[in-house]
Amino acid sequence: MTESSLDLQESGWEELRREARKIEGDLDVKLSSYAKLGARFTQGDTDLVMNYEKVLKCVLVSGYVDTGSPTVGSGRSWKSMEMEIQSLLEKLLDINDSMSRCAASAAPTTSVTQKLARHRDILHEYTQEFRRIKGNINSLREHAELLSSVRDDISEYKASGSMSPGVQVLRERASIHGSISHIDDVIGQAQATRAVLGSQRSLFSDVQGKVKNLGDKFPVIRGLLGSIKRKRSRDTLILSAVIAACTLFLIIYWLSK
Amino acid sequence: MGDHLVRAEEFEKKAEKKLNGWGIFGSKYEDAADLLEKAANSYKLAKSWDQAGKAYLKLADCHLKSDSKHDAANAYAEAAKCYKKVDTNEAASCLERAVNIFCEIGRLNMAARYYKEIAEYYESDQKFEQAIAYFEKAAEFFQNEEVTTSANQCNLKVAQYAAQLEQYEKAIKIYEDIARHSLNNNLLKYGVKGHLLTAGMCHLCKADVVSITNALEKYQDLDPTFTGTRECKFLADLASAIDEEDIAKFTDVVKEFDSMTPLDSWKTTMLLRVKEKLKAKELEEDDLT
Numbered sequence: 353m354t355e356s357s358l359d360l361q362e363s364g365w366e367e368l369r370r371e372a373r374k375i376e377g378d379l380d381v382k383l384s385s386y387a388k389l390g391a392r393f394t395q396g397d398t399d400l401v402m403n404y405e406k407v408l409k410c411v412l413v414s415g416y417v418d419t420g421s422p423t424v425g426s427g428r429s430w431k432s433m434e435m436e437i438q439s440l441l442e443k444l445l446d447i448n449d450s451m452s453r454c455a456a457s458a459a460p461t462t463s464v465t466q467k468l469a470r471h472r473d474i475l476h477e478y479t480q481e482f483r484r485i486k487g488n489i490n491s492l493r494e495h496a497e498l499l500s501s502v503r504d505d506i507s508e509y510k511a512s513g514s515m516s517p518g519v520q521v522l523r524e525r526a527s528i529h530g531s532i533s534h535i536d537d538v539i540g541q542a543q544a545t546r547a548v549l550g551s552q553r554s555l556f557s558d559v560q561g562k563v564k565n566l567g568d569k570f571p572v573i574r575g576l577l578g579s580i581k582r583k584r585s586r587d588t589l590i591l592s593a594v595i596a597a598c599t600l601f602l603i604i605y606w607l608s609k
Numbered sequence: 610m611g612d613h614l615v616r617a618e619e620f621e622k623k624a625e626k627k628l629n630g631w632g633i634f635g636s637k638y639e640d641a642a643d644l645l646e647k648a649a650n651s652y653k654l655a656k657s658w659d660q661a662g663k664a665y666l667k668l669a670d671c672h673l674k675s676d677s678k679h680d681a682a683n684a685y686a687e688a689a690k691c692y693k694k695v696d697t698n699e700a701a702s703c704l705e706r707a708v709n710i711f712c713e714i715g716r717l718n719m720a721a722r723y724y725k726e727i728a729e730y731y732e733s734d735q736k737f738e739q740a741i742a743y744f745e746k747a748a749e750f751f752q753n754e755e756v757t758t759s760a761n762q763c764n765l766k767v768a769q770y771a772a773q774l775e776q777y778e779k780a781i782k783i784y785e786d787i788a789r790h791s792l793n794n795n796l797l798k799y800g801v802k803g804h805l806l807t808a809g810m811c812h813l814c815k816a817d818v819v820s821i822t823n824a825l826e827k828y829q830d831l832d833p834t835f836t837g838t839r840e841c842k843f844l845a846d847l848a849s850a851i852d853e854e855d856i857a858k859f860t861d862v863v864k865e866f867d868s869m870t871p872l873d874s875w876k877t878t879m880l881l882r883v884k885e886k887l888k889a890k891e892l893e894e895d896d897l898t
Contacts, residue, residue, distance in 0.1 A: 491874035
């Protein structure tokens with residue numbers, strides 16, 4: 353009876369562990385391609401704008417709109433891959449819980465506990481990595497979506513041939529003004545930092561004086577510690593004497609009785 | 610690794626025996642505490658975080674029974690460090706018990722630090738409501754102890770996540786308070802325009818042109834140097850673009866600002882919300898026409 357139940361638990365444990373390892377392998381592959389997708393989405397920033405331009409040229413030159421653009425496809429595969437990884441992580445979490453329960457029901461040995469800890473670490477690591485990549489992709493996508501618009505590209509397309517030099521000069525002037533403002537900010541920060549460092553140095557000088565005063569008081573502290581030690585040893589001696597006296601009294605009483 | 614685990618279990622058994630026994634001289638709780646501390650250390654060396662956390666909880670119980678509150682709080686903090694690797698909720702509850710003990714013995718500084726640590730646990734788990742609540746408690750305790758820098762850091766976190774959860778009034782109030790306080794400090798006043806920019810963006814997210822106009826006037830009264838900065842111009846241009854409901858102008862203004870000062874992900878999210886509201890309004894008008 354016990355042998356058959358142990359055998360069942362052993363086979364269940366091995367099967368769960370095999371499944372966990374398979375899912376971990378799948379997760380590793382999918383996280384790598386997800387990260388590559390995120391890297392491609394960085395260029396997708398440019399692809400998005402180019403895609404809009406392509407659609408606009410089609411609209412302006414001819415009448416029809418070209419569907420099936422690569423960016424939308426990229427977005428769709430990105431979303432589905434994210435959901436896939438999410439579901440795989442949840443499945444791995446369930447399997448880890450099952451393995452924990454299986455190990456708890458059987459007699460847990462050291463190797464089983466170590467394997468459990470290893471699997472839990474792997475799950476934690478994959479979860480953190482997935483969260484980080486997801487955050488990166490979200491911020492990049494929001495950035496691209498914010499800085500692009502269809503009308504803007506239309507106006508750019510129309511005005512691409514008529515760029516007047518006055519606008520360029522004004523833009524350059526604004527840029528120079530911005531640089532000067534930044535330089536002023538940095539100089540101001542440096543001056544404030546210098547003032548704070550100066551006050552910090554004077555504070556350290558005061559601390560040095562206080563530490564010297566404290567060092568002068570160390571002999572007093574040493575004497576205090578010595579007297580505490582002597583008092584404690586005296587207490588110990590008194591206690592020992594009392595115990596010895598009681599014990600001796602008990603022995604004498606017993607012998608006289 | 611296996612050796613550490615075996616040694617840890619031995620120490621734990623000795624501690625249990627000591628606790629169940631009867632102490633003649635000295636306190637059995639102190640002896641058990643020593644043994645439990647050794648057991649917990651060995652569990653940590655064996656990387657059994659769950660069992661190490663349990664051992665530290667037992668250690669905290671021993672210290673509480675022998676009236677060593679400070680040591681009990683430290684044991685709870687160590688337990689939280691172990692549980693952090695396996696269970697964030699358990700880690701937060703351990704730190705909460707440590708905070709309660711530090712409040713009892715009057716160590717508000719440590720209590721504030723551990724509240725901040727709880728908030729950071731929830732932040733990394735992306736549970737922003739709870740993170741906001743604990744950052745607020747930490748900021749309050751730091752303020753009680755006159756540690757203004759840490760209080761402001763916690764308040765900035767509260768404002769950031771409040772805005773992310775669309776609680777714009779709360780975020781605006783915090784940013785404006787911190788900006789007002791920073792004006793009196795020579796070292797911090799150069800960051801004031803950043804705080805005013807983020808407060809202005811929260812006003813924009815409320816989609817209320819009157820409030821952003823009033824806010825800009827208030828900010829210029831508050832900080833006369835704000836008038837000539839790029840941040841002020843940026844907010845004013847965005848406000849006029851929203852007033853005219855012109856998405857192209859909005860995008861141009863954002864693109865120009867981003868070309869000099871790249872927007873971080875929080876600002877990108879906020880501005881994207883504003884833009885989507887503009888688009889929705891434009892679609893409504895198109896439907897009406």
